[in-house]
Amino acid sequence: MSQSPFLAACRGEEPSRTPVWFMRQAGRSLPEYKEARAGTSMLEACRTPELVAEITMQPVRRYGVDAAIFFSDIVVPIAAIGVDIEIVPGTGPVVAEPFRTEDDVKRLRNLDPCDVTYITEAIGLLVKDLGDTPLIGFAGAPFTLASYLIEGGPSRDHAKTKALMHSAPEVWHGIASRLAAICGEFLRVQVEAGAQAVQLFDSWAGALSEADYRRFALPHSTAALAGVAQSVPRIHFGVGTGHLLEAMTETGAEVSGVDFRIPLDQAAKRLPDKVLQGNLDPALILADDAALLAETDAVLDAAQSAKGHIFNLGHGVLPDSDPEKLKLVVDRVHERTGHERTGGEAARR
Ligand SMILES: Cc1c2[nH]c(c1CCC(=O)O)Cc1[nH]c(c(CCC(=O)O)c1C)Cc1[nH]c(c(CCC(=O)O)c1C)Cc1[nH]c(c(C)c1CCC(=O)O)C2
Secondary structure: OOOOOOHHHHOOOOOOOEEEOOOOOOOOOOOOHHHHHHOOHHHHHHOHHHHHHHHHHHHHHHHOOOOEEEEOOOOOHHHOOOOEEEEEEOEEEOOOOOOOOOHHHHOOOOOOHHHHHHHHHHHHHHHHHOOOOOOEEEEEEEEHHHHEEEOOOOOOOOHHHHHHHOHHHHHHHHHHHHHHHHHHHHHHHHHHHHEEEEEEEOOOHHHOHHHHHHHHHHHHHHHHHHHHHHHHHHOOOOOOHHHHHHHHHHOOOOOOOOOOEEEOOHHHOOOOEEEEEEEOOOOOOOOHHHHHHHHHHHHHHHHOOEEEEEEEOOOOOOOOOHHHHHHHHHOOOOOOOOOOHHHHHHOOO
């Protein structure tokens, strides 16, 4: 496992090749996923260890990526503490009774590892199946989760969430600090079961100004990530967060996820001490091969000046992506950056 290019890159060491994995690599773009999921709701699938292990393995088998991302969802721990939340196909998480008052804060009890034994079981199966490929555990950051709970579902402007932050800051901090404890515990359960890195998804943090991010989100994301500090590398990612790059590093995460809107050479100038993850525009997977490979090369070139680089998309794989195109990207990244010893060289040593 010490040979894992992904873990070496996370630690800021020189990997044998640039590691590559894709956010949302397990999911709707794969025909074998659709087949495995047929007739099972998303949350039910997340609670079925054999199915979780199979779906997590599918992109590893197909693409030869350097890490597996655990098949689950950011709302799984919220559902596990008894909140009535569903993942509606084509929409996203929908909450039956949104959270908006002091009394609602009390509905967020702590997560007990006993609430999610299916997670421990699924990771137990995966650690055996994965061999040398590391498993990334994950959680949603308090702000992103709180937005679903307060809005009641997906939101473009996060208006109710922002209004609550400013008009009832004690209710906001009550909700967000309880979510931080839940996220921290969810990450710990995954690491204790065998996940070798974690990613905190603050997908919607880009909707906040830097001042609001620092005041309302950063302390809670920091608390969530503190749960697994010193045990595994931590990756932190948000969408449209160019104005927050520096602030987001203050959570203490070792790796900064960069979305496709900021070139990696610019991110490297601003974050010289951070390993960067990213950032091919997911839409390029739908482009022709020549354009796709040119942009893949451009990402690799821009990453040269970074302290370290983990190749990824700038956000999740789009549902219409052709798996063959993702395979093309993995092979290109490996071919261009691999300097693993050849048989001949190894024999000479
Ligand atoms: C915001 C967010 C959610 N979930 C997640 C985020 C953060 C990442 C991001 O910004 O993309 C994280 C997530 N969700 C899922 C994973 C699994 C691992 C992976 O392949 O990356 C991960 C890491 C599975 C999933 N989570 C979901 C699917 C699709 C469900 C299906 O196949 O029926 C998958 C594979 C559902 C989901 N869950 C959520 C949304 C918005 C949706 C899409 C709803 C839809 O359009 O159908 C909430």
